[in-house]
Amino acid sequence: MIAAGRLAPICLAALTLAVDQRATATAPASARFADVTAAAGIHFVQRSGASPDKRMVETFGSGVAWIDYDNDGFPDLYFVNGAPGSSNALYHNNRDGTFTDVTAKAGVAAAAGGDRTFKTGAAVGDYDNDGYLDLFLTALGPSVLYRNNHDGTFTDVTEKAGVAGAAARWSTSAGFFDYDRDGRLDLFVASYVDYRFDSNPYCGLKKDGYRMYCDPKIFDGTADRLYHNDGGGTFTDVSQRAGIANPAGKGLGVTFCDVDRDGWTDIYVANDTVRNFLYRNKHDGTFEDVTYAAGVGFDSNGKPRAGMGVDCADLDGNGLPDLFVTNFSEELNALFMNRGDGTFDDKASMPGLRSAYPALGFGTKLFDADNDGDLDIYVTNGHVIDNVALYQPNLSYAQKDLLYENTGAGVFRDVTAQSGPALQALRVGRGLAVADFDNDGKLDVVITSVDRPAVLLRNQGGAGNNWLAIQAKGRRSNAFGLGARVTVETSEGSQVREINNVASYLSANDVRLHLGLGRAAAAKRIEIVWPGGARQVLDNVKANQMLVIEEEVR
């Protein structure tokens, strides 16, 4: 992919098609994943609480998070379970490819909450800037904030923090970011539909076995929430004042990035069956909904899609973050390429991405799966209607994941078939998160699946390519540098990335930034622009190392 990639944008249109078709036909994939779940000692099985009543929340699964809770440099794993009373699970990374379940000791089972609390997602961030990552959990029901006690245990501080939300609210994806650049991480919580157990409509044919989960169109949307971190362990709900409390929203996914490169983090929300929201940060604690101006709300025919998972990163190497959203079966996943003038082009129908048409996408991540210097796309799929085959025999509940390799300049080809047996398995994919759990320089993937075992997929590809990982340590900025912009220049070109662990669906990725460098043995220059605005430059940094960059305070 590096051979075809990084091509100068001469005759790009013609070249794009040629590269894509040739690549699809012949080139082997260089990313390859193996299912190492059993060997790693992970036994987590998601429990949806599925019932004959087809309560909608049952089919939306739950998320997964990478969180190095003990700061040993090896990301640990946190699984969110679904059904009321079920236990979440924290697995400690033993640094030898295996994990140990430490849920009970850590005190993060989150099994309480009553028989109507369905847990959904997880977010990771150091909200109190003590250098240890904390954990926020969403639910159809009250959310939970766990503070890291630095000793392998956590304390539920939800009440003091004031972030539980309404008792009947269906919160989904969430994430920490510093929208006002005050050095403290704020919290955004996406909210899905106004669903009530006591008015659960019957949907589908009135025949045995034909009842189905309802279409979200029949439910009202609910407003997302933004909590400002006031310091001292408390937050204030500023959703209305900040301008992000649109009651039309049916948010399932959220990601953050600085789409206009003005140094302030913006918000993009994937909504189900209504338009997505792009909120531009106005630098004064408020946001403007620029979705219509940017053209990132609908498909190319002006119709809203079923947005599920989402990520934001530079896919075509122009230095500007692009937006990717997974959608429903018989819709294409959205790929909005940033033009740099506040508007985007939807490249969903790019030939190399069309294989997603029958799939129903959920968790997703844009990452460099083969370390060749550009970002690839991983999507986990699974239908929401468990009996969908009764209605549409061409569709199935369990589906394969999809891996798209970036062949250069944001042109993709489907390499799922060539990427190992693990990607040929069927699952009802929901949560997905990425980290280099064994610190071998290759990003690995964890996926949750409705009522099925979670899977850990170890990356065994990318042979010969170099890499760099960066752990940012903020001093004036937030402690893990979330929101920092990093530009890396090598002999093969430059890459612009943001440190951001908030992407996918209900899930949180590693807070460390991972960059593939292709054949370059070193980075000639690394520039980091901290969320507080300070710039820092490192020259001639050798490849294949974990770099810790501490924010300089002058």
Place this chain on the structure above:
Amino acid sequence: MVHFVTVMRVFAALVLSLGVAATAPRLAARQQAEPGKPAADQRLTRIAADVFAGGHGRLDADIAELKTILAENPRSAQAHALLGVAYRAKGSPDLLGEAAGELRQAIDLDPSLIPARLYLAHLYLDLGRAERAREELQAALTRMPAQSQLLALLAETERQLGKPDTALDLALQALKSDPASVEARYYQGLALYDLKRRDEAIQVFEQVLQAGGRRPEVYDSLGTAYLDAGRLDEAIATLTDGVKLDVSRPEPMIALARAYRLQGQLTRADAALAHVRTLVGATAVSQADQRVQRDLYLEDGLLRLKQARLDAAARSLRKVVDLDPNYGPGYRYLAETYIRQGLYARAGDQATRAEKLGAPLPEDLQKTLQDKLRASRPKGQE
């Protein structure tokens, strides 16, 4: 679920009077930045007139223009409301959720935008969510008590919630507030019909048509009431008028097929059902879809029964009970079909289910069935 042009015009006027004036200064300021382009309020006025008049083929252009306005001013409640109305006017199920979302955002931005609540209530009724329609209308009535359009739609909402008495009362209140409201009168007719006051309902529907309420729904309601009253010629004429206004709705075509069948015009009944089949998808997911499919198969079964095509009749009627296992008439006519096929044991099973569901066989058929079942038993077991 009726939407008269007059109602829309009033609504358009309300949108403009309540909304645009309030935002005019901001919109005017934006206009100064783009000389030569009409001010947003002027554009909204033009689009409102267009959208509320039914779009006349310009809906896509109107939607594009509204998106442009929202790109310039994302907080224009009027633009969000009009976009919701325009989406609904498109008639695509894919846009219903978005239409509701735009209307809800409009109300969130400007809670005084009563027309948005009225239209949102209409949309909730489209979605089969009468309780939510009631909530919106009650909220609107607290700001505009005795407003006739709100009262009229609340009447229809209560009727759909199974309260025809309340519906009739509210429709009369709406008429007191605005005696010329054809919408309120139509809903009065529907309430009377649900109250089993069919002949009064017919008179009211006729008045609605005479007053200019020439909407497909009114023709459907009147035609169905005529059919119920056995006034077949009038039923066929009225339903035909309704179908001419909108050929895309299956329900009046099914009623027309029934009228033709009852009048003995079986070829025409067949043609009407053939048209319905082009309108109905293979998969029924929503309850409304299921009801339409059930009614289609029932009418098809009854037509085949009349044509003495008993195998085809049985096939269609089996689909009726498959689609709706709690629908008594399906079992009742299936029992009759089996009797005519000489399948008495099967007929007996179906007749038992039909009776349990309140749709027993007529006495003569019951007697025939009992006689045949008795005769088929071995001697000594009688």
